[in-house]
Amino acid sequence: xxxxxxxxxRRRMLLAATATMGGVGAIYVAxxxxxxxxxxxxAKAAGAPIDVDIxxxxxxxxxxxxxxxxxxxxxxxxxxxxxILPELDKFLRDPNSDELSQQPDYTRNSYxxxxxxxxxxxxxxxxxxxxxxxxxxxxxxxxxxxxxxGFFCPCHGSTYDLAGRVYSGMPAPSxxxxxxxxxASVTRLLVGVxxxxx
Numbered sequence: 001x002x003x004x005x006x007x008x009x010r011r012r013m014l015l016a017a018t019a020t021m022g023g024v025g026a027i028y029v030a031x032x033x034x035x036x037x038x039x040x041x042x043a044k045a046a047g048a049p050i051d052v053d054i055x056x057x058x059x060x061x062x063x064x065x066x067x068x069x070x071x072x073x074x075x076x077x078x079x080x081x082x083x084i085l086p087e088l089d090k091f092l093r094d095p096n097s098d099e100l101s102q103q104p105d106y107t108r109n110s111y112x113x114x115x116x117x118x119x120x121x122x123x124x125x126x127x128x129x130x131x132x133x134x135x136x137x138x139x140x141x142x143x144x145x146x147x148x149x150g151f152f153c154p155c156h157g158s159t160y161d162l163a164g165r166v167y168s169g170m171p172a173p174s175x176x177x178x179x180x181x182x183x184a185s186v187t188r189l190l191v192g193v194x195x196x197x198x
Contacts, residue, residue: 049192051184054118062134064123067191071123071131072179074189081136081162082116084148091146092165094175103178104194112163112178120181120191121164123151127172130155136162151176 050067052074057063059078064071089095097108106114113119123131132151139145143152143159151160156171164176182195 049190052189052191053187054189055187057118059117060136065191067179072191073119073121073123073134075119075121075134075162077117077119077162081149082111085161085163086110088148088161088165091167092161093168093170093173095165097165097175099174101177102175104180106195107178110163112165112175114181114183114195118189119163120189121176121178123176125153125155125158125172126166126174126176127153127156127158127170132158132160132176 050065050072052063052065054063054074054076057074057076059076060081062073062075064073066072094102096110097103097112100108103112111119112121125132130153132153135143135147135152136149137147138149139147147159148161150162151164153159153172158170158172159167160172160176161167164178166172166175179191180194181189181191182193184190
């Protein structure tokens with residue numbers, strides 16, 4: 001081949017190789033920018049619903065899960081617990097859950113739940129944000145003979161019944177908050193999703 005002749009095959013190969021390397025380089029440089037626009041796993045988890053397996057929860061037992069950085073209690077109430085709830089109405093600040101901001105409308109009933117057997121609530125005192133303790137026993141010496149089980153906040157002494165309703169005369173201004181939730185099955189609870197949204 002003389003020096004004046006052009007090798008078109010070699011030129012096409014060099015152009016293709018250069019274009020390919022340029023494309024790979026552009027993708028390599030652009031990838032971190034594109035990925036930075038996607039929310040992190042932590043951010044996704046912060047607002048995402050959580051799936052809770054309640055199949056092993058025995059009557060009278062409570063489990064704690066985390067949703068949006070808050071403790072969520074799932075209490076499986078036994079027959080005795082359910083029977084006592086109406087008897088406590090006269091001692092409570094808001095027995096009928098009239099303050100709608102405390103719970104979704106579908107849990108505004110005497111049990112404050114979709115399924116009376118299971119109570120789902122955020123475990124944060126409505127006074128100053130402490131986490132109350134679960135006290136299911138009847139008439140313990142430190143809470144007195146009238147205590148029928150419920151939740152006691154050790155920070156300032158607020159007490160709640162087994163439906164998360166605050167007793168009258170307590171520092172806490174309102175009942176414990178109920179998060180949006182629904183039952184995906186008999187043994188699966190989804191916290192963070194309203195039944196109407198499905």
